[in-house]
Amino acid sequence: AQKVTQAQTEISVVEKEDVTLDCVYETRDTTYYLFWYKQPPSGELVFLIRRNSFDEQNEISGRYSWNFQKSTSSFNFTITASQVVDSAVYFCALSLYDKVIFGPGTSLSVIP
Amino acid sequence: DGGITQSPKYLFRKEGQNVTLSCEQNLNHDAMYWYRQDPGQGLRLIYYSQIVNDFQKGDIAEGYSVSREKKESFPLTVTSAQKNPTAFYLCASSIVAGVTYNEQFFGPGTRLTVL
Numbered sequence: 291a292q293k294v295t296q297a298q299t300e301i302s303v304v305e306k307e308d309v310t311l312d313c314v315y316e317t318r319d320t321t322y323y324l325f326w327y328k329q330p331p332s333g334e335l336v337f338l339i340r341r342n343s344f345d346e347q348n349e350i351s352g353r354y355s356w357n358f359q360k361s362t363s364s365f366n367f368t369i370t371a372s373q374v375v376d377s378a379v380y381f382c383a384l385s386l387y388d389k390v391i392f393g394p395g396t397s398l399s400v401i402p
Numbered sequence: 403d404g405g406i407t408q409s410p411k412y413l414f415r416k417e418g419q420n421v422t423l424s425c426e427q428n429l430n431h432d433a434m435y436w437y438r439q440d441p442g443q444g445l446r447l448i449y450y451s452q453i454v455n456d457f458q459k460g461d462i463a464e465g466y467s468v469s470r471e472k473k474e475s476f477p478l479t480v481t482s483a484q485k486n487p488t489a490f491y492l493c494a495s496s497i498v499a500g501v502t503y504n505e506q507f508f509g510p511g512t513r514l515t516v517l
Contacts, residue, residue: 294444299442334509334510334511335492335506335508336508337506337507340505385503390506392437392444392445392446395444
């Protein structure tokens with residue numbers, strides 16, 4: 291089966307707290323890419339990061355960081371010192387040779 | 403500025419009517435996609451097109467139709483056969499289809515409500 295699970299439907303944090311969004315995927319393919327997209331209230335999904343299946347190196351971009359672990363089929367996303375502008379729905383996606391599978395999304399609310 | 407435009411932003415339809423959602427891109431991308439977004443279900447693929455005059459059904463194509471007469475345009479028609487069309491519709495494009503590392507670029511979406 292090919293599937294992306296984001297178990298956290300909604301998360302609320304107070305501004306400046308750190309928050310981790312979980313993503314677990316299933317595939318038997320050995321070559322694939324994982325993505326994170328952000329959907330702000332305006333509706334348009336915005337690309338955040340891609341990671342290929344052969345590169346387990348973690349990545350940091352400003353307050354954002356991603357942890358990819360093939361052993362647990364997870365690609366988790368951490369926001370450090372969250373801000374109100376981080377409030378959005380975040381989607382994890384699995385890209386295979388013939389399709390892209392999106393997770394159900396996690397709605398993050400950052401409270402001032 | 404390059405990007406994807408969708409119109410209208412909000413659309414209301416009476417039961418039994420067909421409606422067409424517009425999607426235009428000026429990114430010179432070959433591949434275009436239509437997704438449907440329902441609360442708690444993520445994005446589900448309706449149709450995609452890899453090249454002009456060619457398109458394929460996605461996971462939930464029943465009750466929808468598309469055309470791809472120009473590279474820049476990929477309109478979606480929601481027909482009366484679609485039993486539950488109320489949803490948020492997103493159009494996307496990527497440089498080419500079938501390349502796993504290409505990210506997709508999304509439009510702002512059209513929210514369709516059936517009255």
